[in-house]
Amino acid sequence: MSTWGSRGNLSAKPGRDGRYPILTVENLSAWYGELRALQGISFSANAGEVVSVIGANGAGKSTLLRAMTGMMNLGKRAHIEGRIECQGRRLDRLRTEKIIEGGVTMVPEGRMLFSRMSVEENLLVGAHIPRARDGIKDRLAGIFEFFPRLAERRTQSVSQMSGGEQQMVAIGRALMSDPAVILFDELSLGLAPIIVDDIYDKVRQINERGVTCLVIEQDMRRALEVANHVLVMLEGDIVLDGSPDDLSREEITNAYFGTRPEGVA
Amino acid sequence: MAGLSFEEQVYWTLIDLANALLTGTFIGGYYAILSIGLALSFGVMRLVNLAHGEFLIVGAYISAVILQVVNIPPFFVLFIVVPIMFGIGYGLQRFLLNRVSVQAMERRGMSANFGLMAPILVTFGLSIFISHGLLAIFASDAMSINNSLAFSAIRITSDLSVSTLRFIFFLFAIVLLIALFLFLRHSATGRAIRATSDNPTYATLMGINTEHVFAVALGISLAIGGVAGFMIGMTRTFQPFDGPQFILIAFGVVIIGGMNSIVGSLVGGVLLGIVQVLAGTYFGPSAQLVGGYMLVLAVLAFFREGLFSR
Secondary structure, three states, X not given: OOOOOOHHHHHOOOOOOOOOEEEEEEEEEEXXXXXXXXXXXXXXXXXXXXXXXXXOOOOOHHHHXXXXXXXXXXXXXXXXXXXXXXXXXXXXXXXXXXHHHOOEEEEOOOOOOOOOOEXXXXXXXXXXXXXXXXXXXXXXXXXXXXXXXXXHOOOOEXXXXXXXXXXXXXXXXXXXXXXXXXXXXXXXXXXXXHHHHHHHHHHHHHHHOOOEXXXXXXXXXXXXXXXXXXXXXXXXXXXXXXXXXOOOHHHHHHHHHOOOOOOOO | OOXXXXXXXXXXXXXXXXXXXXXXXXXXXXXXHHHHHHHHHHHHHOOOOOOHHHHHHHHHHHHHHHHHHOOOOHHHHHHHHHHHHHHHHHHHHHHOHHHHOHHHHHHOOOOHHHHHXXXXXXXXXXXXXXXXXHHHHHOOOOEOOOOOOOOOEEEEEOOEEEEHHHHHHXXXXXXXXXXXXXXXXXXXXXXXXXXXXXXXXXXXXXXOOHHHHHHHHHHHHHHHHHHHHHHHHHHOOEOHHHHHHHHHHHHHHHHHHOOOOHHHHHHHHHHHHHHHHHHHHHHOOOHHHHHHHHHHHHHHHHOOOOOOOO
């Protein structure tokens, strides 16, 4: 079987409360120039969880992902403050390649594949970090076993593939770095519902292999179906944080549309 | 061709044509090596390196100086020149051009147009700095690399021959371009260069250090430029201010072949070489450059991104 999906289980250590936080965000703020896009948010994700982050357009979901992958540190105009840790390692001051090396990777919105490269080449680029180069052939074979469609099209240019197939390549490429945490950004965007079902089924399977998943999704129903931990964002803040089993649909909907629940400032 | 029979006239016409085609083709390999570095730096970094010609001349001077100091067969100098030129390219990109790259300018919130202009201005300044630096060190005396092959020819038939050096350089070009193609296709660094060329932001998200990749790409570009400089020194004399004539050739080749194509560089070089030699053969030496640039204009008119652009 493939070699990916082992890091989440192996690396997790119990936190002070006896649970297994793999990812911790503390008092995280993000600015685009003068505009504060994240308002000092805090949350943690336990090893093996699927955390769904939901919120309307402009709620700060994508900024959160950019902050977590070092993409907010690239210029003077955009910057972050606060603390992000994965497996006890501080990530918020690191460059993106060091964050990926540290076990956090991302399936970006719109797939962002390398359009002039084949399926196999895109997957191999996903294993560029030094840590992922050991066992690269086994991992590639594992990805082709997980997505048989990609094995059939391994030499095909990704620009000639359907949106669903491209999403498989994007997920496979993320898995090639042997991550502990994958950040999924708007997986359902531009895909037919039946394809989205398949893609989310794959997310569940990836999670079952021990990879912690953080899913950003505008489709609230999908996000709640796949999650065992929900964060609702509004205007750059987390207004609701809990298990979907403990939260009512009404609470989530109110938070999503801006009616803050009692007790939240 | 007065006094010749009709058959002899046809024979000599065909010999002239064959000589022109052969010479043009073999010059094309040399032109490809002059140009591939320029195509690589544009393809990966969107860098229009206006100092490319001066770097070729730097390669020629380094080759000539080493061969004056060390008594080795001329071709062995490449084992020294190529790493030196790679180091110059890597350092230049890492410590200077990355600070003014298109990507760096965009990160500072500058427009894409300004992002393209800044590196052009910096490399233009570099070209002036390099040529005057060479003048200060070597004066304006013409230099060349002495070698026994400069006037040697391979005779194919009694009336058809090709310069030995041009033939060797053509083989060099084929081997070098195949090696570059395999490197970009099958090595992790080569894939990282292609991914970065495709989209630097996506490449960063894959854990690729794009600043390092850019530096490696300019290192390779100038390393190949070092080979080209050696070829220049072997085939002709050179002076500190000779850079611009080579960048004109390189631009011509890259425009014909396409900005990001290795095969395009070879085909562009061969086409430019053939057209120049044919123009020179039939319309006199002064028509060589004009003929070449008419081809460039024709390609621009019908294939605006070059014959092999993707």
